[in-house]
Amino acid sequence: MTAPPTPASSAPSPAEAILWTDPQRAEGFRAWLQGIAAAHHLLPDTVRLASADASFRRYFRVDTTIPAAPTRIVMDAPPDKENSEPFVQVARLMAEAGVTAPQVLEWDRPNGFLLLDDLGRQTMLDVIDPARPDASRPLYDQAIDALIRWQLASRPGVLPPYDRALLERELALFPEWYIGRHRGVAIEGKLKERLERSFKLIVESNLASPSVYVHRDFMPRNLMVGGGASLGVLDFQDAVYGPITYDIASLMRDAFLSWDEEFVLDVTVRYWQAARKAGLPVDEDFGAFYRAVEWMGLQRHLKVAGIFARLTLRDGKPRYLADTPRFIAYIRSTASRYMELTPLVRVIDEVEGSTAVTGFAYGRV
Numbered sequence: 001m002t003a004p005p006t007p008a009s010s011a012p013s014p015a016e017a018i019l020w021t022d023p024q025r026a027e028g029f030r031a032w033l034q035g036i037a038a039a040h041h042l043l044p045d046t047v048r049l050a051s052a053d054a055s056f057r058r059y060f061r062v063d064t065t066i067p068a069a070p071t072r073i074v075m076d077a078p079p080d081k082e083n084s085e086p087f088v089q090v091a092r093l094m095a096e097a098g099v100t101a102p103q104v105l106e107w108d109r110p111n112g113f114l115l116l117d118d119l120g121r122q123t124m125l126d127v128i129d130p131a132r133p134d135a136s137r138p139l140y141d142q143a144i145d146a147l148i149r150w151q152l153a154s155r156p157g158v159l160p161p162y163d164r165a166l167l168e169r170e171l172a173l174f175p176e177w178y179i180g181r182h183r184g185v186a187i188e189g190k191l192k193e194r195l196e197r198s199f200k201l202i203v204e205s206n207l208a209s210p211s212v213y214v215h216r217d218f219m220p221r222n223l224m225v226g227g228g229a230s231l232g233v234l235d236f237q238d239a240v241y242g243p244i245t246y247d248i249a250s251l252m253r254d255a256f257l258s259w260d261e262e263f264v265l266d267v268t269v270r271y272w273q274a275a276r277k278a279g280l281p282v283d284e285d286f287g288a289f290y291r292a293v294e295w296m297g298l299q300r301h302l303k304v305a306g307i308f309a310r311l312t313l314r315d316g317k318p319r320y321l322a323d324t325p326r327f328i329a330y331i332r333s334t335a336s337r338y339m340e341l342t343p344l345v346r347v348i349d350e351v352e353g354s355t356a357v358t359g360f361a362y363g364r365v
Contacts, residue, residue, distance in 0.1 A: 018049055025111070029076065032113050033062070036106050039080020040070065040115060041065045056081040061118065061355070069117065073102065077112040081255075084112050087237035090159075093213070096152035100224075101145050117293065119232035124220035125256060133263040140251075140267045142231045143223055147247055147271065148278050150233075154212040154241065162214055167206055167299065171199045173306025178324070182309040183351050190342040191350060194343035200339055202302075205295040209243035211280035216240060218247040219254045231235040244275075244282060253330055255304060255323050268293060294334050298341075301327040301334075328352060 033044045046063035050073060060074040077084045084107065089092035094101035105113035124143065128136050160166075175187045175195055185191070215222075216238045224232030248271045252264045259267075271288055275282045283289040305327040308320040332348045337339040 015319050028111055029113060036115060040105060069220050071118045073116040073118045075114040075116060079112040082112060084114060090236045090239045093153065094236065095235060098149045099221055100230045101236065119224040120226050122224040124225055124231060127225055130257060133259060143251060144271045144274055146231050146233055147218060148274050151212040151244065151280055152278055155331055156241060159213060159239055159241040161359045162240040164203060164207060169202045170299065170303040174302040177306040177309040179351050181313050191347055194347050198341055198344035202295055202298055205292065206243050206299055209245050209292050212244045214240050214242045214246045217249045221256055243292045243296055244280065245296040248281060249293045249300050253297045258326060298331060301330045
């Protein structure tokens with residue numbers, strides 16, 4: 001990547017020091033930011049990189065002259081690679097649901113630049129101490145509260161459906177990218193048949209769950225701690241209408257954090273009780289609900305292992321693949337608890353070259 005040219009007579013400002021692959025886009029960004037600066041009390045020369053994610057989006061932070069809101073966030077989402085419309089739509093839905101999420105202050109739709117309010121720098125993941133689960137319960141209670149609010153706002157026909165086609169496309173990422181391309185194992189014969197049989201069972205189980213709004217990445221890394229009673233929620237642009245089990249599975253079976261069985265069960269019970277009290281359509285029997293959560297977790301783990309392999313092999317982001325052992329451990333330990341998923345266990349054993357159970361074991365329900 002190369003930075004856009006700067007005048008020889010002046011040192012580059014923070015905005016100019018940000019790397020751009022397209023000088024025209026860089027110039028368009030500066031012109032847009034200058035154009036909205038007065039209305040939002042922005043200081044364009046203070047723009048600096050805040051973060052980048054697994055997509056093509058980047059986030060910048062810019063200072064303001066407003067004491068109550070000293071910084072704002074700018075999203076750079078190239079329209080040929082990222083559609084910003086779902087982000088804007090879901091941000092509005094979250095606000096309507098009473099969930100703390102970034103407010104869209106400006107949107108340059110043709111160029112994919114957005115000005116957002118800033119929910120801070122500290123995520124729930126930053127402040128959690130994995131060695132002290134009791135100290136983390138208040139944060140998980142706040143996360144449950146935000147999730148219940150989001151799900152209570154659900155209406156069919158608003159968000160894309162998390163239907164059979166999407167579930168199957170997600171699962172297909174695992175054999176293609178993790179098994180085939182990353183591990184170099186051919187998808188054929190008994191291995192292919194076992195995968196197909198297991199995937200069919202997983203899809204049928206997940207389709208049986210009632211549908212609500214689904215964040216799809218509801219985990220501590222995307223929950224912001226601002227010191228108030230509510231956690232801020234980020235990275236929601238892929239939200240869909242689908243299984244009520246998905247987001248609680250995502251929260252407790254994280255890509256970057258692991259808890260023991262007791263804590264996972266405790267928080268899941270807390271969510272289930274709160275959901276029942278709120279009138280959400282969770283199963284009246286916790287054992288049945290927990291089984292559905294585990295099977296939904298399998299869907300997510302298989303998908304994410306495939307995505308992390310793709311990020312490494314296709315997109316040149318190897319840091320994600322380092323977390324896949326956690327997902328493989330989740331997949332094997334969960335599948336091992338259900339006889340009908342024995343074919344999936346055998347696939348994992350063959351691909352990983354091991355029959356030892358690693359990771360975490362939860363009681364059969």
